[in-house]
Amino acid sequence: MKASDFSVIVGVICIVVMMVIPLPTWLLDFLLIINLSLSLTILLVSMNTREPLQFAVFPSLLLITTLFRLALNVSSTRLILSQGDAGRVIETFGNFVIGGNAVVGFIVFLILVVIQFIVITKGAERVAEVAARFTLDAMPGKQMSIDADLNSGMITEKEARERRKAIEKEADFYGAMDGASKFVKGDAIAAIIIVIINVIGGFIIGVAMNGESLSQALQRYTLLSVGDGLVSQIPALLISTATGLVVTRSASENHLSRDVIQQILAYPRMLYVVAAALSALGLFTPIGLLKTLPIAAIVAFGGSRMQQMLQEDSLRKKEEVVQQEEAQVRSPENVINLIHVDPIEFEFGYALIPLADVNQGGDLLDRVIMIRRQCALELGIVIPVIRIRDNIQLRPNEYVIKIKGNEVARGELLLDHYLAMSPGVDDSRVVGIETREPAFGLPALWITEEMRETAEFSGYTVVDPPSVVATHLTEVLKRHAHELLGRQETKTLIDSLKEQYPALVEEVVPNLFSIGEVQKVLVNLLREKVSIRDLVTILETMADYASYTKDPDLLTEYVRAALSRQITQSLKQEGDQPLRVITLSPSVEKEILDHIQHTEHGAYLALDPRVSQRIYRSIQEQMQVLSASGTQPVMVVSPSVRMHLRKLIERVLPDLPVLSYNEIDPTIEIQSGGVVSL
Structure with missing residues (x-):
């Protein structure tokens, strides 16, 4: 002790x-x-x-x-x-x-x-x-x-x-x-x-x-x-x-x-009120100023001194913040922040600030939340946080959309106008500033508020500027969704799925496939705007064919066949109308099959550029015929050709859906809308 x-x-x-x-x-x-x-x-x-x-x-x-x-x-x-x-x-x-x-x-x-x-x-x-x-x-x-x-x-x-x-x-x-x-x-x-x-x-x-x-x-x-x-x-x-x-x-x-x-002296101005009250007490009562005035003077002096000390403290804190920022800039660790790249950026000129300023009635932030929800429902991917900021280097009414630091889209808005898109027959009474709708590239007019009623009566589609930029941003995100899905995002999706389907996830990852192999299949699907929301079916299909192949492209074809109902439903026409499709002639299919080269790294198409040009022109002609009749062009080919044809026309016709016969839901009626031939 x-x-x-x-x-x-x-x-x-x-x-x-x-x-x-x-x-x-x-x-x-x-x-x-x-x-x-x-x-x-x-x-x-x-x-x-x-x-x-x-x-x-x-x-x-x-x-x-x-x-x-x-x-x-x-x-x-x-x-x-x-x-x-x-x-x-x-x-x-x-x-x-x-x-x-x-x-x-x-x-x-x-x-x-x-x-x-x-x-x-x-x-x-x-x-x-x-x-x-x-x-x-x-x-x-x-x-x-x-x-x-x-x-x-x-x-x-x-x-x-x-x-x-x-x-x-x-x-x-x-x-x-x-x-x-x-x-x-x-x-x-x-x-x-x-x-x-x-x-x-x-x-x-x-x-x-x-x-x-x-x-x-x-x-x-x-x-x-x-x-x-x-x-x-x-x-x-x-x-x-x-x-x-x-x-x-x-x-x-x-x-x-x-x-x-x-805490008591945090409000020095209140001491002035106390000093005034003490002075009034000595002035209007028999107590006398001789007794109250010295105390009032001390209280007032204390309030003045405290107010001065608070101001000095505020200035000192600001100086400390500036010094910390300067020290942070000089520190070696600050360089790491400079190499960080935001997944998605939306920059705009100073004239478009009211779009994002809530105090000026801007609802862009709320629209971005809805866009992220829409992409999650339609594509099954969680869109990263979108960085929104103004850029004085842009024109006042201009905006830019960047993916991983690179510009992918650009547009221009007039906040005091409306965007009017023609129904196909122009009305001479509707006048405005000629432009193009940024999301789909259709010809349009910027019209004033007074012209809006006339345009709507003439059948024009009239959209306000916030809706224009929201639509453009949505389409850009859908078009580049495959670029936003990395291994970390794939792991997050799989971890979320594991809470409800632990047996499936434990079997597939990492026993059969790595995170990177699963990510490649998901990226292939998103590249063609196929939703990966049904992740259970995707992983089960990959597990079924794991013993046959590890090739992401072939696995993607098997997964697309398993998602046939989902893919067909997304392209289905309104009502019970049959799905009008474009097909390849036997000679074109044979030409493609004959030029598929198989190597140890996979298969690729080695086609003569002149033949490729003729195929492009023929497809575009058939697309124009279907578009003129108000039908969305869809191409259907044999399973052995689909993947290679899609890669062939991807750069020229990125929005044309290419399906194989295995991806057509049996309950959907199809009708030939044209044949591609050489």
Whole structure:
């Protein structure tokens, strides 16, 4: 056992012995001064703690100090009743308070006891009781919060244990404080009873046993009793105040004194109001300006000084921020931020700022949220966050869409106009600024508000500028969705699927395919605008054909066949009309099949450029025929040709869907709309 531990044990034993063994007056004076200094120390410590757990020993210390005071009361009572003398400390306190009038001194003592018992002790007891109850009620929620942070990886197992231990300590502390506050309450009651016993007992002993007169006995024993009560109650008052401070102290970054100064004086202008009120009080009441004006001047000066200090503090913080930014620019780590590329960027000129400014009625941010939701539903991909910012290098009405730092689309808007697209027959009454619709490249007009009704009556499709840019952005994202799906995004999709289909994911990844191989198949599907939302079917099909091939292109063909209903439904005409398709003549198919080269790295098409040009022209002619009749062109070829034909026309005709016969849903009726021939 350490010496400090041994000294505490000896001290507690000595406190108990004091109640039995008489003490000399000089030793009692010494112990009373120690009691007063100990109480003052506890009060100052409680004011400087930032949270209650920093003074966790307080409940036990409260019991020890209360027992110490009661032991001193017993010793002082023995000396008062037996010798009529309790030492210099008690006598000094009695003379100072009574001041020659025993009645006044006794009343002052009672007021002091009432303040401690009713105001401080009662309030601290109630606060401790409520804090203990609320702490215990909040424990399950705090435990769940710790478990959630641990499961999400925000904290480690060691940090979780430390937090749980802190919660347990907090609950134990407030529970102990709830009980320890009863010591202070009992001590206040005991002080009143002891003083009354001292006065009555001393009066009887002085008159009956010592032969003193009534006035002498009353004066002498009242002085000693009140002095004894004050010597014990002043430390008790300090301890009661410390109890209230500890149980009412919430967690803070600073000490109590600093918090009081910062929070009460946080509004220095209010001190001017106080100074004005004090001046008015001295001016319009008999109190006089002589007494109120100096205080008002001090308060006003304090407000001015505090306001100046707040301004200096604000400037200092700004300078610190600037210095930190400069230091960050100079730091080697800052270079890493420069090489970061945003997946999607939308930049616009200064005239289009109202599109994104909510205060000016702009709803571009809300439209972007809807675009991301639409892409998730239609393509099954989570579009990354779109970086929206203005660019002074662009023309005022111009905007640019970038994918991974590279420009992929550009457009121009007139915010005070509407975009009108012709139904096919132009109306001479509709006039405006000629342009092209940015999403699909159709001819259009920018018309004014006055021309809008006329255009709508003539059958024009009239769209407001926010809808124009939203449509353009949506089409660009759909066209480049395959560029936004990397290995990390693929892993996120697979991890989300694993929550509902763990057996499927565990079989396919990584046992049969790696994340990169799955990503290549998904990219092939998105390149042709095939939704990957049905990820279950995609992975199951890949698992079925894993033993036959690992080629992403061949696996994509198998997956497309499995998604035949989905693909056909997305191209189906309105109503029950048959799906009109373009097919290849046997000679063209044979020409393509004959020029497919098979290597160890896969198969590719090596076709004569002149033949390729003729195939392009023939396909375009058939597309124009179908488009003129209002039908969306769709091409259907044999499964062995589809992949190679698609790669052949991908750059020239990127929006033409190319299907194989295996991808046609049997329930859908198809009709030939043209044949491609050489």
